Amino acid sequence: MTETRVTVVDIARAVGVSKSTVSLVLQGSPLVSEATRAKVTSVMRDLGYVYNRGAANLRQSGSKSGIIGVVVNDLTNSFFAELAVGVDVIVQSAGFVQFLANTSESIDRQREVIATMREHGISGLIISPARGTEPSDFRPLVAAGLPVVVAVRNSPGAKVSSVISDNEGGIFAGVAHLASLGHRRIAFLGGFPDTAVFQERTAGYRKAMQANGLDCDDGLIIASAPSRLGGVEAISQALKLGDRPTGAVCFNDAVAFGVCDGLRAQHLEPGVGFAVIGFDDVIEARTAVPALTTISVDPQGIGRRAAQLLLKQINAGKAEAETLISSVRLVVRDTCGATRAAAEMDNVNRRQTGS
Amino acid sequence: MTETRVTVVDIARAVGVSKSTVSLVLQGSPLVSEATRAKVTSVMRDLGYVYNRGAANLRQSGSKSGIIGVVVNDLTNSFFAELAVGVDVIVQSAGFVQFLANTSESIDRQREVIATMREHGISGLIISPARGTEPSDFRPLVAAGLPVVVAVRNSPGAKVSSVISDNEGGIFAGVAHLASLGHRRIAFLGGFPDTAVFQERTAGYRKAMQANGLDCDDGLIIASAPSRLGGVEAISQALKLGDRPTGAVCFNDAVAFGVCDGLRAQHLEPGVGFAVIGFDDVIEARTAVPALTTISVDPQGIGRRAAQLLLKQINAGKAEAETLISSVRLVVRDTCGATRAAAEMDNVNRRQTGS
């Protein structure tokens, strides 16, 4: 029920020094004698003093508030939750705090959230932009000299740093794997074509098809919502093609799961009649049946690297826009047919019943 | 590259009014004329003005900073990620922002994080305390008049509000379900006994055993780490008992998955030779094979209610400590044997091969 909060002046009065001295203690200045420092800190503890950072960075020029804004588009997606944790690890150990907000893919909410963060004087921003974010949306931020790092979703054209995963390389590896298993007609399923991630992944697809001497028919690229439902739609469309594909790399794991659902509806078993590869390696990929072959990315690592990059820029005052590409790796499980082929070799009689 | 930030005085000068008038516009005061309001807002936009909230709540007595601190013990656990999202939904729609931090179950980190949040003048705190948090840890917070809501993990003895799930009722329902399937020896597996959650869940277990006329032998309660590994250990211990249990309710889903692993190691199939019920209903519970029967809680709902409770307290100035209990429900899937019993009835020949 202490109505009045304790300030430096209260401390100063109690100790018998000036507020300037207390301030110096607060900043750990070497100018203050050991004796007074001890007295001051002791009294601070006794009176239950809490530092008022708002008042502090009012005086301190610029915004060294020590707050890092983190904006993600979907925190319920464990991919982004991991990302946020990665950021937090670095940010906390650097003595900063994290301001986390969720946009739920809403541009409006994203705008509001960024505005509020700026009002609170964030020292930097890490953002996984909502779909439809324009490069120009970052303009006022960089103009104000605010360090910004874009994570996961690239924003070409915006003059900001970014940390993304190796979308092209990942899909390339997936396609190459299917080709090595003997597939000739390989589809790319899912994703919105108006996103940078889609562009990068289909680029990897095209390169891999060519590199493996396969026919790169654009009809084999079927866009859809990047969701389970989108996957169902994409595969049903793919199976209607004249020269049916025998396998597919998918935009992400959600699409891949949808593709598996769609295959079963057509009495095809993923990994037997049709090979499926996802992207992300979400938790369920491991535990699903059949387990999903997928491209594994390290969201926490991306978060950590984004945070490091941002801190570097904050300390450097103003650095060049820089792009980091986080490597990915193919995790072979059951839906691509590779393990199954080996198992069948082993015992022909297993698992006769479908459903 | 605009070195000097734009302030109300700049706006005032540009428009030709006093800073006080600009301030009134900022607060949406009805005292200012429509004409000037329009001019001011327009100039604010032109000059790219950003409101300095720090300076504002320096003047505004007390801390109506508009920041809600949220502390969770493990954000990588989707349960807590969902909780944070639930909080965010309410908090954002009320015009507040969320300050999210992760403690990774570290008391030290929790202390640091709370201290930093206070320095930034949070208006309230929602916390899922790290293991080992003492009720006395909340003392200075409530003493300072800071509204606090404890979520998920109760902290009996601390004079703070809390939102928890119906641990007792959930376990009661699980035990009752197993009893209705004919089980007589039912174990409770996993969890640290020194936590409030454990106490509540075992209380539900004991009540249900008695209510169903079953022998409530304390030897059937086997504690362990609340993890997959802990589950493996707990079940191996349970199977060594003289009068072996035929089913178990587990502390949480992670333990339940571990129990399934342990059963298979003993050539028992979950849901056939032994019934298993989890708690939480994490995402993997649905997709695992066999799918986990579990007590479903609604973490996002808990988050929302915690946020609502906190906002109520913030607005009310100072309210009584209040406890909300979020209801749970039993989700019957495969590991309890109920669906299997039905399926066997249907077709005796299905699924002969294990593993």
Next chain:
DNA sequence: GACCATAATTGGAACGATCCAAAAATGTCA
């Protein structure tokens, strides 16, 4: 046009810290 009520505007003093130049205390040495 004088009067009044109401509407709109305005300086200056806060808020709680930091910063700076300058003062006071302390130590050193001839």
Next chain:
DNA sequence: TGACATTTTTGGATCGTTCCAATTATGGTC
């Protein structure tokens, strides 16, 4: 002891906003 260097300490002034009392503009009425 005095002169000087060095270590500690200290009053304002300041950051960008809100608050308050006081001032000025506006409109209506007789």
